Amino acid sequence: MISAKKHNKSQKRFSLNKVFTSAFSVLFLIFLSLTISVYYQLNTFRAALESSLLDSIPTIISFDSIANRSERLVFYTEKLSTADSHPALRIANKKIQSELNQIEEQLRAAKLDEVVLKEYEAIKFELDELDDLVTLRLETNQKASDVERKLYALFDEAKALSATISKATGTSSSSWFEEFSQLTIMSANLMSADKLNQIRKSSQKIRNKYAYIQTIQPAYLGERLSTLNADFQDIVLGEQGLINLRVKQLRIKGRTTGRGNFTEKLVSDFARALNFKSAVINKKILANAQNEKETIDLQIRLLGFFVFICIVLFGFIAWQLRQRVIVRLIGLNNYVSQFDRKFLNTKLKDEISDIALTFDSYVDTIEQQKKELSQLAMQDGLTKIANRRAFDKLFLNTFDLAKRNKQALSILLIDVDFFKMYNDEYGHIKGDEALIAVATTLKQSLKREVDLIARYGGEEFVCLLPNCDHEGACKVAEDLRLAIETLKEPHKSSSVAEHITISIGGATIRNTEVSSISPQFMLKEADIALYRVKSKGRNAVQVSRL
Known part of the structure; x- marks a missing residue:
């Protein structure tokens, strides 16, 4: 015993404080040297990186983004130039304006040079001109359509005049009317001509036919025929007649197509120019990155040496921790666990x-x-009744139990009528109070302990009725509806009643049908029943028998 004490006294004492203080001091010095070296190199790298991140990369991103939007603008420009109605024109203009606003915002943020801005202004000008041309084209098309309708109305008038005179005089005016019909057809065919040369040739034929008809027209038609000829002259041959309108249409169409193609090419060139500038900047960044990579490779080799030293030191500290701390703590833990x-x-x-x-x-x-925590996880924080999670868990268990025992099962989905309007009228605080009152009343109205009322979400509640058939479910649902109606909680915004009411949709499965129905299908059918109740006026009950 005495020799053991002498042996203990002869051993040199190594304090944990000294051992770990020394080890961590050396480690700290290494890390300090390493940090200073890395900081110096990273500071140099940061300057180059900031130049890329703050200038080059944002510029590339802006160029690419503007180029992408410009490509979409080409598509919408084509839609604008081919718009065949005013609604289509408005939609195309809306899309174009949206893209222009985004491009303009990005141009301001990117602080691009004057050349790019002038190109953008030119695009805006061309788009405005194109919009004016398309608008003029649509207006001219509308005028041409109106004139065409007048031409057909004039033909009907000529037909009626021919029939009336034939009936009154007993003579036939078929030769004149046939020629007038051919003249009408020739005039109407102008609407399908798509070349100015065709229109000029058809125009001359129409004038010749018109002159010929005047030589064969019955003399006894008198003033009515003169009026008819004057109307035809105005509708087809006049300054605002069909011939001139068709010529104007084709000219405007050609100008619109040309302006549209030019604008599309202008936008495409704008996008390509931005992509080219983006590529130039990207190439410069890659060159700088290569230089920095070579510098970093050198630093990595230097850091590897320091990391090796640190790993060795960490291993020594870990060994000391295990032998002098962890092993002893494990022994203490084993003692405490017993x-x-x-x-x-x-x-x-x-x-x-x-x-x-x-x-x-x-x-x-x-x-x-x-x-x-277990209780809170299954309880709704506001109404203090079961929550959706508790219902889902119990519903699946109850469904499986009903399936095994071949029992009936019913569920009711309950929705507070016009509750959003209630919140808008009385405020959310009053709405929460109303939900609490509804939940409390529903829970108190259940007669059996096995029945469950839970908050399903928002203003919806769900009631689970184990071993309850269709007749019982209908009675429970009606009792719940009457219980809420008895509350007489004011609800001025409701179109059903002056107080809060509920709509209930449910589903019941019979004991012979349980095995062929899934829980999800049962919930879906209950939701459909609720939808039917709400669509028929609310404050009612409907339970589907599955």
């Missing part, structure tokens, strides 16, 4: 007794908190 009040006497009132009592207190507190 803790027993009968073994550790807490009546001694010492530090160990305090630790034992503290462990007991912590264990009791944790168990209590686990119970409270």
Whole structure:
């Protein structure tokens, strides 16, 4: 015993404080040297990186983004130039204006040179001109359509005049009317001509035919025929007649097509120019990145040496920690895990007794908190009834039980009528109070302990009725509806009643049908029933029998 004590005294004492302080001091010095070196190199790298991140890369991103929007602008420009109605024109203009606003915003943010801005202004000018041409084309098309309708109306008038005179005089005017019909057809065919040369040739034929008809027209038609000829002259041959309108149409169409193609090419060139500038900047960034990579490679080799030293030192510290701390803590943990009040006497009132009592207190507190958290996880925070999670869990269990025992099962989906309007009228605080009142009333109205009422979401509730057939479900649903109606909670914005009401849709499966129906299908059918109730006026009940 004495020799053991002498041996212990002869051993040199190594304090944990000294061992780990020395080791971490050396480690700190290494890391400090490493940090200073890395900081110096990173500072150099940061300057180059900031130049890329703050200038080059944002510019590339802006160029690419503007180029992409310009490509979409080409598509919408084509839609504008080919618009065949005013709604289509408005839609194309709306899309174009949206893209222009985005491009303009990005141009301002990118702070691009004057050349790019002038190109953009030229695009805007051409788009405005194109819009004016398309508008003029549509207006001219509308005028041509109106004139065409007048031509057909004039033909009907000539037909009626021919029939009236034939009936009154007993003579036939078929030769004149046939020629007039051919003249009308020739005039109407102008609408399908797509070349100016065709229109000029057809125009001459129409004038010749018109002159010929005047030589064969019945003399007894008198003033009515003169009026008819004057109307034809105005509709077809006049300054605003069909011939001139068709010529104007084709000219405007050609100008529109040319302007559209030019504008599309202008936008495409604008996008390509931005892509080219983006590529130039990107090439410059890649060259700088290559130079920085070579510098970083050198730094990595230097860091590798320091990392090796650090790993060795970390290994030494880890070994010391394991031998002098962790192994001993494991032994202490094994001792604590075998803790027993009968073994550790807490009546001694010492530090160990305090630790034992503290462990007991912590264990009791944790168990209590686990119970409270379990309850909170299954309870709706506002209404204090079961929540969606509790319902889903119980519904699946109850469904499986009904399937095994071949029992009936019913569910009811409950929706507070016009609750959004209630919130708008009375405020969300009053709305929360109303939900609490509805939930409390629904829960109190259930007769059986096995029945469950839960908040399904928002102003929706769900009721689970195990071993309950269709007749029972209908009765429960009606009792719940009457219970809420009895509350007489004011609801001025409701179109059903002056107080809060509920709509209920449900589904019941019979004991012979359970095995062929899924829980999801049952919920879907209940939701469909609720939708039908709401579509028929609300404040009612409908339970589907599956």
